């Protein structure tokens with residue numbers, strides 16, 4: 001996750017072999033992706049953050065993967081914007097592990113409805129699930145719940161094998177429970193200035 005760090009850091013990381021970078025704000029990410037591209041580096045861009053429907057068009061212009069799709073409506077908005085892309089947009093459905101909608105993520109029937117909407121949309125490819133361990137939860141417990149949901153998703157959608165889980169503070173627990181993608185910011189680039 002390269003949020004708050006400049007395009008030059010992404011270019012350096014790409015030179016070191018990092019193939020995928022994540023961003024969580026459209027305005028910052030759009031400008032950074034353009035700069036990185038101009039510098040000749042071509043990492044895959046993951047958008048992982050709250051995505052307002054009026055930003056969908058912009059995000060689809062640079063993102064290869066959107067990891068934070070948590071409603072049927074957002075899936076439909078992406079599906080409407082996706083045609084015309086050279087390749088399908090990969091989508092991960094964001095799970096709310098504790099069912100609290102406050103911090104984003106779908107739970108219960110909403111989760112499966114969102115996954116089905118993505119899977120059925122031309123121009124989108126259902127990649128799997130993404131989650132953040134809820135505050136106050138033991139990471140092992142959180143990622144065990146996520147692993148159960150991921151197994152259920154794969155049973156219905158065999159190609160949707162991605163499990164994006166784990167950040168600098170809990171990546172080991174995430175990997176123990178089958179994470180295929182970890183999202184590392186601080187441990188690679190250092191502490192961010194607190195933005196919010």
Ligand SMILES: *Cc1c(COP(=O)(O)O)cnc(C)c1O
Nearest residue numbers: 001024048167168183184185186
């Ligand atoms: C910033 C961010 C991360 C990385 O967190 P670190 O603790 O800096 O590793 C992971 N996931 C999401 C969704 C983020 O926004």
